[in-house]
Amino acid sequence: MNNPLLDLSGLPKFAAVNAGHVKSAIETLLAEARAVVEKLAADQGAASWDAVVTPLDDVNERLSRAWGTVGHLNAVVNSPELRDAYNGMLPAVTQYWTEISQNETLFAKYKALRASPDHSRLSAAQQKSLENELRDFRLSGAELSADNKARFMAVQEELSSLMSTFNDHVLDAANAFAHYVLSEAELSGLPGDVIAAARESAVKDGKEGWKFTLHAPSYMPVMQYADFHPLRERLYRAYTTRASELGSNPEWDNSATIQRILELRAETAALLGFGNYAELSLATKMADSPAEVIAFLREMAARAKPFAETDWAELEDFARRELNMAQVNAWDVAYLAEKLRERRYAFSDNEVKQYFPEPQVLAGLFRVVETIYGVKISAASTETWHADVRFFDVRNGDGSLVGQFYLDLYARDAKRGGAWMDDAVTRRRKNGAIQHPVAYLTCNFAAPVAQNGQMRPALFTHDDVITLFHEFGHGLHHLLTEVEELGVSGINGVEWDAVELPSQFMENFCWEWDVLKHMTRHVDTGETLPRALFDKMLAARNFQAGMAFVRQLEFSLFDMLLHTDFDLAGGSLLALMDEVRSEVAVVPYPSFNRTAHAFGHIFGGGYAAGYYSYKWAEVLSADAYAAFEESGVLNADTGARFRREVLARGGSRPALESFMAFRGRKPDIEPLLRHNGMKLAA
Numbered sequence: 001m002n003n004p005l006l007d008l009s010g011l012p013k014f015a016a017v018n019a020g021h022v023k024s025a026i027e028t029l030l031a032e033a034r035a036v037v038e039k040l041a042a043d044q045g046a047a048s049w050d051a052v053v054t055p056l057d058d059v060n061e062r063l064s065r066a067w068g069t070v071g072h073l074n075a076v077v078n079s080p081e082l083r084d085a086y087n088g089m090l091p092a093v094t095q096y097w098t099e100i101s102q103n104e105t106l107f108a109k110y111k112a113l114r115a116s117p118d119h120s121r122l123s124a125a126q127q128k129s130l131e132n133e134l135r136d137f138r139l140s141g142a143e144l145s146a147d148n149k150a151r152f153m154a155v156q157e158e159l160s161s162l163m164s165t166f167n168d169h170v171l172d173a174a175n176a177f178a179h180y181v182l183s184e185a186e187l188s189g190l191p192g193d194v195i196a197a198a199r200e201s202a203v204k205d206g207k208e209g210w211k212f213t214l215h216a217p218s219y220m221p222v223m224q225y226a227d228f229h230p231l232r233e234r235l236y237r238a239y240t241t242r243a244s245e246l247g248s249n250p251e252w253d254n255s256a257t258i259q260r261i262l263e264l265r266a267e268t269a270a271l272l273g274f275g276n277y278a279e280l281s282l283a284t285k286m287a288d289s290p291a292e293v294i295a296f297l298r299e300m301a302a303r304a305k306p307f308a309e310t311d312w313a314e315l316e317d318f319a320r321r322e323l324n325m326a327q328v329n330a331w332d333v334a335y336l337a338e339k340l341r342e343r344r345y346a347f348s349d350n351e352v353k354q355y356f357p358e359p360q361v362l363a364g365l366f367r368v369v370e371t372i373y374g375v376k377i378s379a380a381s382t383e384t385w386h387a388d389v390r391f392f393d394v395r396n397g398d399g400s401l402v403g404q405f406y407l408d409l410y411a412r413d414a415k416r417g418g419a420w421m422d423d424a425v426t427r428r429r430k431n432g433a434i435q436h437p438v439a440y441l442t443c444n445f446a447a448p449v450a451q452n453g454q455m456r457p458a459l460f461t462h463d464d465v466i467t468l469f470h471e472f473g474h475g476l477h478h479l480l481t482e483v484e485e486l487g488v489s490g491i492n493g494v495e496w497d498a499v500e501l502p503s504q505f506m507e508n509f510c511w512e513w514d515v516l517k518h519m520t521r522h523v524d525t526g527e528t529l530p531r532a533l534f535d536k537m538l539a540a541r542n543f544q545a546g547m548a549f550v551r552q553l554e555f556s557l558f559d560m561l562l563h564t565d566f567d568l569a570g571g572s573l574l575a576l577m578d579e580v581r582s583e584v585a586v587v588p589y590p591s592f593n594r595t596a597h598a599f600g601h602i603f604g605g606g607y608a609a610g611y612y613s614y615k616w617a618e619v620l621s622a623d624a625y626a627a628f629e630e631s632g633v634l635n636a637d638t639g640a641r642f643r644r645e646v647l648a649r650g651g652s653r654p655a656l657e658s659f660m661a662f663r664g665r666k667p668d669i670e671p672l673l674r675h676n677g678m679k680l681a682a
């Protein structure tokens with residue numbers, strides 16, 4: 001029993017764990033968990049919290065923590081051995097969670113606990129956790145008759161395979177496309193590194209010229225920079241018809257896949273007793289009903305569209321006057337926006353970056369957090385998975401430990417891209433003592449480099465800084481929780497459309513002069529960020545914000561209507577998209593545009609009847625931040641209230657209640673519109 005993955009005392013034993021430990025540890029923990037489940041099922045005693053929930057939480061937590069360590073290592077120090085070990089155990093772990101979610105005996109125990117006299121003596125957090133469990137059992141089909149359960153399972157299996165097919169089609173269609181430019185003149189406007197990469201790709205294929213594809217690093221710069229408009233049109237057409245009946249290969253046409261996905265979703269909703277799939281999707285979200293979401297989106301659209309129209313008129317005007325273009329097409333939009341942006345806000349990311357050396361940025365971030373939440377963050381040490389990783393303690397003013405976090409900032413080989421927060425340990429009461437929360441904060445920023453023989457600190461772009469604040473916001477939600485029940489502690493049990501509140505909220509500080517003044521220091525001269533440069537950044541922040549805003553609303557409304565009352569037998573996906581566009585959009589889409597056929601968020605991912613969540617959470621975070629604007633952005637009283645009513649509560653009560661306890665009223669859309677520069681002068 002020398003397996004370090006099974007040693008769950010304290011922090012993960014990163015120095016000792018290797019791929020060879022995974023299989024035996026996870027098999028041991030799965031067996032342990034199943035034994036507990038069987039014992040519970042056989043137990044004839046009265047259902048109480050301590051007899052049912054605690055032992056199951058304990059054993060599931062052991063599994064989650066060990067598996068979480070493996071998943072984390074697989075993401076940040078990937079190796080062929082680790083990947084095999086992870087993939088090797090993934091089906092068994094998934095299988096266990098599915099079993100649990102449909103276990104009728106466990107479901108009966110939870111129901112008995114809900115009905116017992118004991119229930120009224122449970123804490124509010126325990127009661128909320130229990131409600132969530134019962135809901136999730138129902139949504140997993142635990143309450144269905146045997147026949148319906150079998151059908152439910154078959155439908156879920158077919159759905160997940162269709163969603164995967166949907167994604168494969170999009171990817172295959174994108175992979176199959178290549179356009180070789182043979183004349184150098186057609187490359188005009190493209191950045192040098194993009195041209196070099198295109199040449200390299202052509203050489204790899206043994207071809208003349210420059211190869212362009214539909215993958216982001218090739219497609220995006222073409223749309224943004226290529227002066228030669230037929231090149232933009234060629235790529236745009238291929239991109240927006242991929243995986244449709246207008247695409248290059250009928251095998252990858254997603255039309256039938258989409259139809260079947262929608263049918264199966266409707267069937268799932270009907271089996272579980274919902275009127276449509278959107279209602280089922282909202283059962284775990286903060287929004288109450290599809291009608292509420294649709295009304296929300298339409299109200300936003302009505303407010304944002306005039307600003308989008310102004311943005312569009314500016315682009316048309318610019319195209320006519322400066323570029324002699326008589327007509328603006330969909331494939332000109334990104335190009336024109338880039339040209340206009342350059343004209344108006346002449347500053348580069350690189351110029352800004354010189355003012356954001358890592359030590360200054362971290363100190364600035366910690367200063368904000370320490371000031372508003374009254375905590376102290378200090379470097380600590382423990383074993384990690386890489387020499388670049390740092391570890392910190394978060395303590396209250398009286399020195400008591402709140403939680404700890406690992407910070408892994410730099411991109412490197414074998415580390416998954418992107419930025420995320422994940423939990424290593426979740427706060428809970430266990431055997432009478434408090435277990436402190438521990439978070440992983442992972443980013444992929446450029447590492448420090450030597451220049452003229454000297455090491456310089458890592459320099460962050462302003463976008464990097466925003467990303468860091470965002471993930472730190474998720475981290476604080478996890479770390480500052482005061483909940484003692486595993487299921488609703490920290491981000492656990494928080495509604496899906498509210499979980500981005502604390503993270504998006506933190507981004508706002510990156511646009512505050514009072515914050516930036518203390519967070520910037522030119523890497524060579526030591527100067528703080530010049531006010532004039534900051535003003536340009538601010539002005540550029542809302543450039544074309546109206547058009548970006550309505551584009552999000554267009555996708556959101558399409559998604560919501562499609563999953564609410566779309567006529568599956570006679571309706572047309574394209575007609576619905578056209579309707580939504582005529583209501584919301586300002587860009588004239590060409591008739592060949594088939595965006596829905598590659599809308600992976602809703603057909604290949606978890607966002608079905610949920611795409612609106614982006615805007616929904618933005619309303620919450622902007623309105624929460626407005627409370628700080630009203631009181632002074634670094635106001636410790638407002639911070640203490642936000643900590644107490646929102647962050648500390650985690651999932652222990654509905655997000656709306658937490659929000660209202662903090663703000664004293666329901667969420668208001670005005671601050672978001674104002675932050676996007678979309679408020680008419682009074």
Ligand SMILES: [Zn+2]
Binds near residue numbers: 470474500503
């Ligand atoms: Zn986030």
